[in-house]
Amino acid sequence: MENKNQNNELSIFAEILPNVKSMTVNVGLPNKKDESSYKFGIYPLKLIFESQPPPNKATLPIKIEVPLVQTIETSEQPIVTNSEESIDIKLKLRTFVRKRPAKRDISTSETYQSPFSSTEISSLKNILCGMCKERCIKENTLNKILDMPSEHWLELIDCWMCHQENYKHAIIGDIVAKENVGLVGNTYFLMHPNNVRENVLRVDVEESQEIDIIMDLKKANIMKLDNLVDTTSPKLNHAHLFQHWAKGMSKKWISMNCSRCLASIGEGLYCKSNEELILLAVRFSKYMTLIELGGSEDVNVKESIIRKYKFTAFFAGDFLEAAKAHATYRFIIKGKRFRRPYILIWLFGWDSKIMMNALEGSKPFRPFSKNVEEDCSIIESNLKICDVMKILYVDCTTIEQDVTSTRLMEQWQKDKTVEHFIYQDDICLELLLLLRKSTSCLPFSKRHMNDFLVGFMDMNG
Ligand SMILES: [Zn+2]
Incomplete structure (x- = not known):
């Protein structure tokens, strides 16, 4: 059994993009860069990440094995880009040649039903x-x-x-x-x-x-x-x-x-x-x-x-229904009491799959009640694949400090193709906390997209 604290040194975040048959893996690097050596193994059905500290250090080597449910095309060269904080690996997923015509891929969103x-x-x-x-x-x-x-x-x-x-x-x-x-x-x-x-x-x-x-x-x-x-x-x-x-x-x-x-x-x-x-x-x-x-x-x-199910499972139902009925992917989440907007949401993808280990040991929701802590736990940090909605959002509670976001909110308020959802105020805040938390789990380079923050919402309840 590996030491949990040591796993923190190699934080892994992977996103599978089914529509383009690819998978991106981001491996976070420790702040202190001593002369550790890293070895990454890419196999059709697993990934292995190893780090070997210099011999004079007391720290132990780390080995993380990630089993995969989708096969990687190993004959194709992965695209690797690295920065100060992390290494990005883009992998192609294998497309199988079938003898019989394939059953149509049924996506989670098509069959999704609110619990x-x-x-x-x-x-x-x-x-x-x-x-x-x-x-x-x-x-x-x-x-x-x-x-x-x-x-x-x-x-x-x-x-x-x-x-x-x-x-x-x-x-x-x-x-x-x-x-x-x-x-x-x-x-x-x-x-x-x-x-x-x-x-x-x-x-x-x-x-x-x-x-x-x-x-x-x-x-x-x-x-x-x-x-x-x-x-x-x-x-x-x-x-x-x-x-x-x-x-x-x-x-x-x-x-x-x-x-x-x-x-x-x-x-x-x-x-x-x-x-x-x-x-x-x-x-x-x-x-x-x-x-x-x-x-x-x-x-x-x-x-x-x-x-009991988590509130996100029901929200997913609302969002998908609106998307189907109006072909709109932009929503304003408003509080019931004053009809005040809390979040602008752009539903970016609803068949995303992610896995990560970045949350290991961290308890950012301790100061809140147990219900909030449970509700806002999005993805387990166990490197298991999780079905999520990828959401681009603007936090309207801090919007006054930001001219671009304020303008965006005003635009959306006037735009008839933007759907409005009204929920209890405390639930709006919980959704905001959950999205904020999901953003904080992402590698730094993936937290923003244009004027939006990037977050995830799980659909499994
Ligand atoms: Zn009661």
Whole structure:
């Protein structure tokens, strides 16, 4: 077994580019360059990297063997470029000559489905708060679990129908939940309030207050100070909320929290009717909840399984769906609360494969909670191949210092072909952390592309 600290001296990052049948390997060199000698072996199905320190040094030699799943064309000369920090090796992957016509290569993105589809959760027992595991659904009340149509289905209808008027009311956000039927979207479950246990959810007070203030501003075009005094009161009742409800906006999604631990859990669709606020539907975020599935068909077996996926697995679903529906690869990620952009994303590749060992021993997420640390672990540093989306991004939280990025953000905001995604603010920040972390794992020379940072997001959850 090799010493882990010593492995740090040869950090390896490899990227497989399936579309051009090539693989680039970057070997980082130590800062102190004493007279170590390096030996790299390239074989059809493995790579070997060795370093031999000078004989008078106490350090041990290092040997790292990287097994490959794709064959390297060893008859072709690799292209080697080196700099102060690293050595870059570009290798060609072998293309096999087949006797029979090849099956079409099916890429990950084509078959990708967001986790927790209706088939996967057919034995759904309950939806739990992701933080304190409080059960949210009334036991045994759901008769059916169905996948929702694509978020873009309405636009598709627009393409087929000549008489659109009839369909104008059917905005997807307003799909009304049906009692005892669970609907499954890419990133959420939609439930009827009657299926939700009483008093397990409460409306996010802070957010509903902010909505009030914004709506008041829009309505009156001024902010009255005495209104503000009222709305900042911590006790917000429904009657008060209604008082500030803007005319013409009869339905509104408001964040809902777990009433036991106050963790964010989803959103409720509220509507006003006869001076009263009515909860029409509840949307549980897939990435803020745990899913309890029945363990077995046998009713006598009480044991159940609790499952969770990382938020990136659901985001990947959203991104790929938008890419397919609109052929757009540029997204603005906005926070729910103030509609403020956090990240500009350019989906650069969605069938990338990478492997690395650069993270060995480093724990950059210690200062954050355990959830964040787990969520933001992208790629294991074990030199195993990982399916990722390659993402070019701009961090909008630090954008003020940068004129080029600010201009880019303004351009994208105006551009109708750029898709906007709105997520809970803490999840936007987590995505930003994850991308930042993935960038820090890359060799220095690969961290930037034009005005963007280069990062990765895993698709496996
Ligand atoms: Zn909770």
